[in-house]
Amino acid sequence: MRLKQILYIALAFMIVLPSFLNGTAAVAEAVKTEGKVNSKEEVVYATLTANGELDNIYVVNTMDVARAGEILDHGKYSTVKNLTDLSELDQEGQTVRLDAPEGKFYYQGNMDQDTEIPWDVKVSYKLDGREVDTSELAGQNGHIEISIDTKANKAVDPVFYENYLLQVSLKLPNTYQNIEAPDGMIANAGKNKQITFTVMPGKEEKLSVEADVKDFEFQGVEIAAVPSTLPIDTSKMDTMTDDMSKLSDAIGKLNVGVADLVDGVAELNNGAGSLRDGSAKYKNGMNELDGSSAKLVGSSSSIGDALKEINKALPADTGEMDLSGLKQLPDGLRQLADGLTKAANGLSTLQENYSKAYDALDGTIVEIPAEQVTKEEIAELYASGADPEVVDKLVDSYKASQKVKGTYSNVKGGFDAVEPTLNEVSGSVREMSEQLNSIADDLSASLEGMDLSGLSELQKGLATFSSNYNEFHSGLVSYTNGVSELSNSYGKLHSGIVDLTGGTGELEDGVGELHNGTEELHQETKDLPEGMQKEINKMISEYDKSDFNAVSFVSSKNEKVSSVQFVIKTESIEKPEKEKKKKEPEEEKGFWDKLMALFE
Numbered sequence: 001m002r003l004k005q006i007l008y009i010a011l012a013f014m015i016v017l018p019s020f021l022n023g024t025a026a027v028a029e030a031v032k033t034e035g036k037v038n039s040k041e042e043v044v045y046a047t048l049t050a051n052g053e054l055d056n057i058y059v060v061n062t063m064d065v066a067r068a069g070e071i072l073d074h075g076k077y078s079t080v081k082n083l084t085d086l087s088e089l090d091q092e093g094q095t096v097r098l099d100a101p102e103g104k105f106y107y108q109g110n111m112d113q114d115t116e117i118p119w120d121v122k123v124s125y126k127l128d129g130r131e132v133d134t135s136e137l138a139g140q141n142g143h144i145e146i147s148i149d150t151k152a153n154k155a156v157d158p159v160f161y162e163n164y165l166l167q168v169s170l171k172l173p174n175t176y177q178n179i180e181a182p183d184g185m186i187a188n189a190g191k192n193k194q195i196t197f198t199v200m201p202g203k204e205e206k207l208s209v210e211a212d213v214k215d216f217e218f219q220g221v222e223i224a225a226v227p228s229t230l231p232i233d234t235s236k237m238d239t240m241t242d243d244m245s246k247l248s249d250a251i252g253k254l255n256v257g258v259a260d261l262v263d264g265v266a267e268l269n270n271g272a273g274s275l276r277d278g279s280a281k282y283k284n285g286m287n288e289l290d291g292s293s294a295k296l297v298g299s300s301s302s303i304g305d306a307l308k309e310i311n312k313a314l315p316a317d318t319g320e321m322d323l324s325g326l327k328q329l330p331d332g333l334r335q336l337a338d339g340l341t342k343a344a345n346g347l348s349t350l351q352e353n354y355s356k357a358y359d360a361l362d363g364t365i366v367e368i369p370a371e372q373v374t375k376e377e378i379a380e381l382y383a384s385g386a387d388p389e390v391v392d393k394l395v396d397s398y399k400a401s402q403k404v405k406g407t408y409s410n411v412k413g414g415f416d417a418v419e420p421t422l423n424e425v426s427g428s429v430r431e432m433s434e435q436l437n438s439i440a441d442d443l444s445a446s447l448e449g450m451d452l453s454g455l456s457e458l459q460k461g462l463a464t465f466s467s468n469y470n471e472f473h474s475g476l477v478s479y480t481n482g483v484s485e486l487s488n489s490y491g492k493l494h495s496g497i498v499d500l501t502g503g504t505g506e507l508e509d510g511v512g513e514l515h516n517g518t519e520e521l522h523q524e525t526k527d528l529p530e531g532m533q534k535e536i537n538k539m540i541s542e543y544d545k546s547d548f549n550a551v552s553f554v555s556s557k558n559e560k561v562s563s564v565q566f567v568i569k570t571e572s573i574e575k576p577e578k579e580k581k582k583k584e585p586e587e588e589k590g591f592w593d594k595l596m597a598l599f600e
Contacts, residue, residue, distance in 0.1 A: 035069030035100055039562040044117070044553050048570040050134035050220065052123040052148075055571070057111040059554055068102045075554035077109035094555060109554065118160035122149040123221055123570055138575045140216045146170070148197075148221060151204040163548045164566070165228040166199035168207060170221050177212040184209065201228045218573040225566035227548050255522040258394070258515045264367055265401070265511045269504040271360035276501040278357035279494045285350050287487055297480050300473045303332060330440040337436035340429050347426035355419055361408075368405045373398060390517035397510045404503055421486070428479065 041062040047055045060083070063071060073096045080089045080096055083106040090097040098107065125132050126145040137144075148168060152161040171192040172179055179186060181195045184207065188194070199205045306329065381391055552558035553566075 333440035340433035
């Protein structure tokens, strides 16, 4: 009886309890408060096939709940799952209703099948140069090439593609040989090599990894997409643009200096041309003088022989002596003196022309700067960013001008010695001419006032004159030999002057080209600071995403989204495992067996 009462009471309690609980739930439902969320984070997980085809996507949502209560979230989910506690989530269309406690609340939403990620990823494989399907790769040997192509998926909001940085990574065992990854970073990671690439926001990339493999297996490609956090420090940009302004101004001054150099080299070339022309006239005069030396020596020799014959022919008996031939001797001497005077005048004219040409050349070459440019200064000029071709021309012109200055310095002694030599030779020739005229005058006077009684004295005088004339003739021969040597030596000097003129001509052409180059460089760099600032601004707008505000990937209705990240992974390529023996199926347990097992 007692047992039946207990059973009735228990049965009544069981009947009443659900009604009581329902009533309590209804009351609780009526007084449920609205929750408050400080922020929300989304981590989007996407799995791809080995060649990059999208398999499935799910999102782990993290809610920072400031006040417990009912919270509404949005997303195009096929199913949702509570990851925080055992309470159920209420999903109506694209709205998820959850009763969240204070603190962090996590739930997972599996995206609809038509959802896509912001990037179009393609992975292809080549074995020994031949493209191979992923199903045929496991266990293969040879040279493998893995290509990863990333570009924008135009079916998805471009905000992620334009503002997110991709970190693409994959692992290969250390047993693989000759691992190469252009544009990638290779690092040791335990028994593997970790290869990492970075893809900047808004950029399409073609990445590749190569290796010699044996028994090939691959863990897949992992891609992490996060907002680009590369803020660019512009605090030093002003200094940089100021430096560029200084460089631009320096190039402008260089262009002006090269223009002055062009004028100076043109004057140098003109002076060298005048020197060459004067030297050519001098050379021709020397050659003519040298050519007439033989006649001059021959004439002098004839005079000397004539004097000897006259001296021998004078008889002891003066009555038998014919003096008609002797009277012709003064005229011959005067003609010879006349020739020497003309030669002296030619040498004086040559000396004057040489002096003018030499002064012009010396003044021009002295204006070439003697300062030496060091190798370090030339290297700094190359490193300054100036056009290398223009710098090459500048260096070549500098070397050529220094070579001209050095050559001139070496031969300047020869140039300096020419003018005194010309003065000395001209004076000597003029002196010989005066001596001959004096001899002719004396001889003529002697013949006019001579009588037969004075023939003995004339005979003695002619003997003395003949002897002195031999000395004069020896001096004349030495003079003509000197003229010959001077003519030969000056021929070589003139060749050097001609070469010098050719060098100054090439220098003028080179400096002209250099000025064209510096002018072009000046035109290209005069706006360099402004252009640089534009490029800096462009780079900042392209890569500085520090002002980017996160937006929800799953729904534009979600607010207070603080972070959205993507984790994308392709499936592995593995050799199939050997089949294991199937276990015998266990007998299904009933409700009471399962309940009792909880207490065991």
